[in-house]
Amino acid sequence: MKVALLSDCYPPRLGGIERQVHDLAHHLGRAGHDVEVFTATTGPLGERHGLRTEEQDGVVVHRMALRLPGGVPVNPVAPREVRRRLLAGRFDVAHAHLGVVSPFATDLVRTTQGLGLPVAATFHCVLGRWAPAFRATGHLRRWVRHGAALSAVSRMAAGQVRAVAGGAEVGVLNNGVDAAWWAPDPHRPGRAPGEPVHVVTAMRLVTRKRPLALLGALHEARAALDPAVPLRATVAGEGPQRRAMEAYLRARGMGWVAMPGRLDREGLRALHHTGDLYVTTARLEAFGIAALEARAAGLPVVAPAGTGVDDVVEDGVDGVLADSDAGVAAAVARLAADDVLRNRMRNHLRDSPPRQDWPGVVAATVAEYRRAGAT
Incomplete structure (x- = not known):
């Protein structure tokens, strides 16, 4: 399966989403899938604008970053170019990774759904006081109407996403560990x-x-x-x-x-x-x-x-x-x-090793891709 991982943040930035998306990309690759990452994070050598892609152990990374103060991972003009690359790449599924504020990945969910590409969207955050804003915008309900498979990284987080998505099915996709x-x-x-x-x-x-x-x-x-x-x-x-x-x-x-x-x-x-x-x-x-x-x-x-x-x-x-x-x-x-x-x-x-070992997490992730409609 050819997978596009969509994430505002990615190494060399430090954080939980960054580490998990990086590790998921590489473990999917080791399981035989073809993986490319689209991110708004500048590369370790200042790579940005998508002018050059990098490959790490078979994982291609498209750095769609802008030159912004502090390397803020935001790029509102990226969707057009990402759309072109997704079409050319003949992907089977797109997997968005989202926090409370994820403008890049949020924009790309709309872009990928416009292409008719199956979309899985995983929330790595506690919505908490932001839940009313998510409910008001209604974008999660729209994603679901267009076939997106929503998930979150824990049962607690899934319950919050379900509440703002109009009671839609929300899977639990735990983070992984070696x-x-x-x-x-x-x-x-x-x-x-x-x-x-x-x-x-x-x-x-x-x-x-x-x-x-x-x-x-x-x-x-x-x-x-x-x-x-x-x-x-x-x-x-x-x-x-x-x-x-x-x-x-x-x-x-x-x-x-x-x-x-x-x-x-x-x-x-x-x-x-x-x-x-x-x-x-x-x-x-x-x-x-x-x-x-x-x-x-x-x-x-x-x-x-x-x-x-x-x-x-x-x-x-x-x-x-x-x-x-x-x-x-x-x-x-x-x-x-x-x-x-x-x-x-x-x-x-x-x-008794934790059940969140990577082979099990990869299998659960692929099951989410199937739920989204990937074949």
């Missing part, structure tokens, strides 16, 4: 007596990820723990909330919390393989790829209930889904203090 690559080393020695329980997390240090709430939960967990139980934490990531977080740690004497900055995938895997559990307090997670990576690395996950992480974690089995920040803190304290419970969860995770 489970074998993240899997823990089975020969890693256990935690030595007296060694601190290591709590880890990874996030962009931005307000919507609630990093200060995370530090508050760690502070409460430490206070609730028996002082004889040693604890340390590592918060990987970078962003504008760093200074506020550093001030919070200094004010409370939390020198046991390290902030090493942003880590690449290899660094994150190494961090997770030294960890004992993973924690997040983010409430606006459409899916939670960082939690999925931690789960694949064998870490019990503590997270708020009612987010996309619900698709990754079974409460009490893979970790704990809490109903409040205080519940997150209590769960961290409980798991840190209970070696038997924590190790039971870790053994389960080691023996």
Whole structure:
């Protein structure tokens, strides 16, 4: 099948959609499909205007970017040229990847449907307060009337999309992970007596990820723990909330919390393989790829209930889904203090890789293409 992936954002930009579209393109290619990406993101060498395409491991990338301040991935004049390329390329299906604000991919859904090309559209976002705007514009209902197959990356996100799409069928297309690559080393020695329980997390240090709430939960967990139980934490990531977080740690004497900055995938895997559990307090997670990576690395996950992480974690089995920040803190304290419970969860995770492994996600994606009408 020849597939056009449509996304405002793509590497070298950093983010969840960028990484997932890139990985999906390459895993579709390895499964025998012919994949080309159309994006409004400038290339690593400044490629833009679609003047030159690049090929990475068989995946062709059309950089339809404009020269804009900050490399903003917007190009309102791209549809005409993309339409020409789609016609010339004889594609079987187009797959749009959308966040709350995705003008490029949104324009291209209209373009591809105008060509009569089957369209799958996946939402990677929490609509939240934007839902009334989506409902008012009515474009999702129009897409469905013209045959688009809508999906979202979690059950929670799918429910929100369904509500603004007039009750249309909305599939759940979870993000993928290379489970074998993240899997823990089975020969890693256990935690030595007296060694601190290591709590880890990874996030962009931005307000919507609630990093200060995370530090508050760690502070409460430490206070609730028996002082004889040693604890340390590592918060990987970078962003504008760093200074506020550093001030919070200094004010409370939390020198046991390290902030090493942003880590690449290899660094994150190494961090997770030294960890004992993973924690997040983010409430606006459409899916939670960082939690999925931690789960694949064998870490019990503590997270708020009612987010996309619900698709990754079974409460009490893979970790704990809490109903409040205080519940997150209590769960961290409980798991840190209970070696038997924590190790039971870790053994389960080691023996039960996540169902979001890439082969299954690719199969589910192709099923969405079939639902859209691709043959």
